[in-house]
Amino acid sequence: MGGLTRGLTIVILLSILIGIGIFLVDRRLNQANNLQLPQAIQGISNIGTSQLSTTPTPKPTPPPIGPDSNLEEELDRLTPADFSAEFEHLRQQL
């Protein structure tokens, strides 16, 4: 019984220590995510962010597929575009 009591005491003490450790690590991680940016960055805050047009461009809709559609032809017409040329153009701009 003495050994059981000692074992339980150790478990409880170590649980408390581990809990405190988790709390401190979590606080440290949250501090790391709230870095204070230097003033110099304020003027170039757009760098590294994906700047897309804010005006929504109308998305094309798929062609209507109905009872009269030739499904094989519609499938043959689907050709996923290859953007190799655009990537090459992007590389050449550097």
Next chain:
Amino acid sequence: MFRLPIPVFITLTFLFIVGCQAAYARVTPEDIVNAKREIYNQIVQRYSSQSQTKLTQTDKAIAQLNQRATDQLDLNMQTQAAILEEYVRRQGGGISDGIENARYWLTYAHEAVAFQAAKIYIFELSSEKNLNKDVLSTISQVQADLNSLRGKVIKSQKIIQQLVKNQ
């Protein structure tokens, strides 16, 4: 020195593992992106204005290209879905292994398109003199991702084509 009984040792090991999981479970993908962006911003502020402009323009071009590509592939997937639904309707609405298989790959590809559309690419900068190399590395990564995605879309299309041809 006292020896720990085995149940105590197992309990402590379990608590340690749970503790580690709890600490790391709070890191979300958004946290990773934000952390990368912080590192990027700290490095790039030391670059010349010409390099910063180049990075901004290339970043914008990559984002626009990714959006254009995923929009087109999304349209492709919507058309594939419409074709599959019409095919199922013509078969009397019955479910077969072929249809289930086609639906699986269609969903898989469509989810991959959505995932790619939401991706944010941040340059991993080493130094200003390696600027072109760093940018080219990111461009290659984007191209590889889009090629992989294109492969998934084509696979889904081929499965539906096989299904339609065998009717």
